[in-house]
Amino acid sequence: MSFVQNFPFFSIILCLLCAVATFVAGDRWGRRLTIGLLSVSIVLQSCVLWFCASNNTSYAYMMGHYPAPWGNEIAAGIIEPLMALLFSVVLLLSVLGGMDHILKDIPADRHHLYWSMVDLTLVSLLALSYTNDIFTGYVFIEICTIASCALLSAKDTGRTLIASVRYMVFALVGSGLFLIGVIFTYSITGHLLFPQLHETIAALWAEGTYRFSMTVAIGLMTAGLAIKSGLFPFHFWMPDTYGRATPASSGILSGVVSKAYILLLIKVIYRAVGIEVFAASGIQSVLLIFGIAGMIVGSVSAIRSKRLTTMVAYSSAAQIGYIYMGLGMGTQAALLAAFLHIFSHALTKPMLFLSASQLADASGGHMDFPSLQGAGHRNVTAGVLFTAGALSMVGVPLFIGFIPKLQFASAAFELTWQKWPVLLALAISTLLNVLYFLYTAMVLWLPQKDNAAFCPQERRWIASAPAMVLLAIGLVIGIHSAPLTALLQQGFALFCQY
Numbered sequence: 001m002s003f004v005q006n007f008p009f010f011s012i013i014l015c016l017l018c019a020v021a022t023f024v025a026g027d028r029w030g031r032r033l034t035i036g037l038l039s040v041s042i043v044l045q046s047c048v049l050w051f052c053a054s055n056n057t058s059y060a061y062m063m064g065h066y067p068a069p070w071g072n073e074i075a076a077g078i079i080e081p082l083m084a085l086l087f088s089v090v091l092l093l094s095v096l097g098g099m100d101h102i103l104k105d106i107p108a109d110r111h112h113l114y115w116s117m118v119d120l121t122l123v124s125l126l127a128l129s130y131t132n133d134i135f136t137g138y139v140f141i142e143i144c145t146i147a148s149c150a151l152l153s154a155k156d157t158g159r160t161l162i163a164s165v166r167y168m169v170f171a172l173v174g175s176g177l178f179l180i181g182v183i184f185t186y187s188i189t190g191h192l193l194f195p196q197l198h199e200t201i202a203a204l205w206a207e208g209t210y211r212f213s214m215t216v217a218i219g220l221m222t223a224g225l226a227i228k229s230g231l232f233p234f235h236f237w238m239p240d241t242y243g244r245a246t247p248a249s250s251g252i253l254s255g256v257v258s259k260a261y262i263l264l265l266i267k268v269i270y271r272a273v274g275i276e277v278f279a280a281s282g283i284q285s286v287l288l289i290f291g292i293a294g295m296i297v298g299s300v301s302a303i304r305s306k307r308l309t310t311m312v313a314y315s316s317a318a319q320i321g322y323i324y325m326g327l328g329m330g331t332q333a334a335l336l337a338a339f340l341h342i343f344s345h346a347l348t349k350p351m352l353f354l355s356a357s358q359l360a361d362a363s364g365g366h367m368d369f370p371s372l373q374g375a376g377h378r379n380v381t382a383g384v385l386f387t388a389g390a391l392s393m394v395g396v397p398l399f400i401g402f403i404p405k406l407q408f409a410s411a412a413f414e415l416t417w418q419k420w421p422v423l424l425a426l427a428i429s430t431l432l433n434v435l436y437f438l439y440t441a442m443v444l445w446l447p448q449k450d451n452a453a454f455c456p457q458e459r460r461w462i463a464s465a466p467a468m469v470l471l472a473i474g475l476v477i478g479i480h481s482a483p484l485t486a487l488l489q490q491g492f493a494l495f496c497q498y
Contacts, residue, residue, distance in 0.1 A: 004047050005051065005059060005061065006061075007044040007045075007048045008044075008048060008061065008074050008076050008084075008126070008130045009063060009074065011084075011126055012074075012126050012130070014037065014040065015041070015119055015122050015123035015126060016123055018033055018037045019119035019120045019123065020116075022034055022112055022115040022116040023112065023113065023116040025112055026112055027111035027112050030111065030112040030115035030116070031111070031115055033115070034095065034118050034119055035095065037122065038088055038091055038092035038095065038118075039092065041084075041126070042088045042089055045081045045084040045126075046081075046085055048076055048080075048084075049078065049081040049082055049085055052077055052078050052494075056490065056494070057077075057494070058075065058076065058077030058078070058494040058495075059075065059077075060073055060074070060075045061073065061075065061076070073131075073132040073133055073193060074127075074131055074132055075131075075132035076130055077495060078488075078491030078494055079339075079491040079494075079495055080130050082487065082488075082491065083259075083263055083342075084125070084129040084130065086256070086259075086343060086346055087126070087129065087256045087259070087346075088122065088125075088126075089473075090251070090255045090256050090350055090470075091121070091122055091125070091252060091256060093251075093350065093466040093467075093469055094247075094251035094252050094255060094354070095118060096466040097251070097350070097354040097464075097467050098249075098251060101246045101248065102114060105155045106246065107156060110154060110156075113154070117147045117150040117151050118147075118151070118252070121144060121148065121252060124140040124143045124144035124147060125144065125256060127139075127140040127143075128141065128260045128263060128264050129260070129263065131264075132193055132194050132195075133192050134182055134193075135182055135192045137264050137267070137268075138175070138178055138179055138182055141175060141178065141225075141228065144257060144261075145168070145172070148167070148257050149164050149168045151245070151252060152241060152245045154245075154246065155244070155246045159244050160245060162240065163240030163241050163245070164241075166240065166241070167237050167240075167241045170228070170234060171228055173224075173227055174224040174227035174234075175224060175228070176224070177220045177221070177223050178221050178225060179224075181217045181218070181220030181221035181222075181224065182221065184213060184217035184220065185197065185201075185217045185218075185272075188214060188217065189204070194267060194271040194272045195271070198272055198274050201272070201277055202274050202276075202277060205280070214277070214281070215281045218273055218281055218283055219283055221265075222265060222269075222287070225261045225268075226265075226290070226324070228261045229258040229262050229265075230258055230316065230317055231290055231291070231294055231320055231321070232290055232291075232293045232298065232321060233290075233297075235297075235298060238313045238314065238316055239305070239310045239313045239314060241253060241313070242309065242312070242313035242316060242353070243307060243309035243312070243313045243367075244309075247354050247356070247357040248354075250309070250350075251349065251350030251351075251353045251354060252350075254313070254345075254349045255345070255346045255347075256346055259342050259345070259346055262320075262324075262342065263342075266327070266335075266338075270335075270495060271495065275330060278330075279330050284327070284328055284330050285328065287325075287327050288325060288422075290321075290324060291321045291322070291323070291324030291326070291327070291328050292321065292421060292422070292425040293321070294317055294321025294324065295318050295321035295322060295425050295428075296318075296428060296429060297317070297318075298314050298315065298316070298318030298319075299318045299429055299432035299433060301317065302314035302315045302432075303432065306368055306369065307368055307369075308356050308359070308360070308367045308368075308369065308372060308440065309353065309367055310367075311436060311440065312349070312352050315393060315433075315436070315437075316345070316349060318432075318433070319344075319345045320345075321429075322338075322341050322404070322405075322408065322429075323338045323341050323342060323345075325425065326338030326341065326408060329411060329412070329422065331411055331414050331415070333407065333410065333411035334408070336488055336489065336492070337404050337407035337408040337410075337411050338404075340403050340407055340481070340485070341404035343400065343404075343477065344400045344401045344403065347470050347473055347474045348389045348392045348400065348474060349389075350467075350470060351385055351386075351388075351467045351471055351474075352386060354385075354464075354466065355383075355386040355467055356386060358379050358381075358382035359376070359444065360372070360375075361379070362375050363375045363378070369440070369443050372443055373443055373444075373446050373447075374446055374447055374448030375443075376444035376445045377445070377447075377448050378448065381468075382464060382467075383444050385464060386440075386444065387441050387444065388471050389471070390437035390438075390440060390441055392474060392478070393433055394430065394433045394437050394438075395433070397478075398475065398478050398479055399475065400473075400475070400478040400481075401474075401478070402478060403477065403478060403481045403485075405430065408422070408426055409423060409426055412426075
């Protein structure tokens with residue numbers, strides 16, 4: 001075994017050690033340790049991705065000497081390190097971009113605790129990316145839930161605490177449903193590893209035995225992860241969760257945490273259950289319906305929003321709907337579109353939250369649209385970044401958001417009766433996106449109000465540098481998406497082979 005193949009295990013263990021170290025360290029050392037950990041994680045995931053892509057290989061890695069269910073197993077191909085790399089990059093840029101607000105919004109005696117929770121979030125994201133064991137997936141979605149609630153409630157205000165309690169209630173309901181589904185699955189199959197689950201479930205389904213029980217188990221696991229990631233109609237925790245947290249936490253929760261739950265669901269569908277069984281169970285069609293509904297309802301709610309961050313949060317509900325629509329379509333072309341949309345949303349949403357916070361700082365700390373009138377003139381860099389992110393979410397060519405929408409439309413023509421609902425939903429959702437994002441851009445660039453508060457001029461571009469990097473990555477993919485598309489297609493071929 002090549003030394004590089006140990007890097008997924010090394011990165012997970014390193015994150016756990018750093019989480020403990022930052023807990024006992026002070027703010028300054030905890031901050032440096034967390035930023036260093038995120039940087040090292042980017043390097044490690046890049047090495048694993050390079051190894052698997054260049055050798056066109058995938059492999060399983062048993063940790064310790066005991067197989068599941070007593071031991072643990074992780075697996076890596078191309079999809080796993082690629083997603084882990086995306087999560088690490090977005091986490092690092094979200095933390096750097098929101099650093100000023102972290103230091104201002106969170107009491108000084110809790111800074112080291114915040115960094116420890118960031119480390120725990122990273123370890124859970126990496127474990128969810130690499131796990132080859134359905135129960136280990138459950139363990140780390142629980143760790144991710146605890147860390148996410150701590151990141152949210154770190155901003156110690158009344159509305160934020162209420163939001164964190166609401167988020168925890170929904171998250172625990174989702175975790176409970178997923179756990180019950182895992183228990184049902186294990187009681188039927190006797191396995192926890194994805195390859196053995198796939199083989200056993202396929203055989204049982206072909207025999208016609210336990211079909212109802214397996215449908216219930218699959219439905220429970222799907223519903224649990226759908227609730228945790230914010231699929232309609234379980235998206236109403238998003239406005240306060242994303243809209244009231246400190247900007248770094250909003251970027252982390254909206255950009256990567258929800259995507260990790262979706263990635264685990266994709267693993268369950270394609271590697272544990274099998275897409276044929278999943279489609280035959282009827283749950284795939286349910287995801288298609290709720291995904292389309294989420295696209296429309298999320299956008300309508302965004303139009304009705306009175307605050308900038310609330311609008312961006314409801315927009316996230318609509319964008320999550322796109323991903324679930326792709327999973328509900330059930331073809332490889334639609335899966336490619338769903339992964340591209342994961343990249344688009346993960347790179348763009350943190351940029352929107354980070355720039356929105358700077359626009360609010362330039363407007364006396366207010367998030368309501370009347371107070372934000374002319375904010376783009378008061379902070380030109382943040383105004384340009386937010387406008388660019390808005391154009392990407394609408395799906396304007398040259399931006400990353402255009403690529404998945406084009407791929408969704410192309411994938412729709414491979415369907416039968418589902419083709420027209422998908423194309424109609426894409427058209428309506430895009431029109432609604434234009435309405436609320438265009439309105440927001442107009443408000444930002446209208447003439448300034450005479451009594452508007454002006455933000456300080458110094459270090460403005462430095463504070464915006466991480467968001468600029470997110471925009472640059474998005475533009476590169478939007479202009480030249482062929483390498484990422486080819487990498488994902490190569491990864492799909494390996495995804496179910498180990």
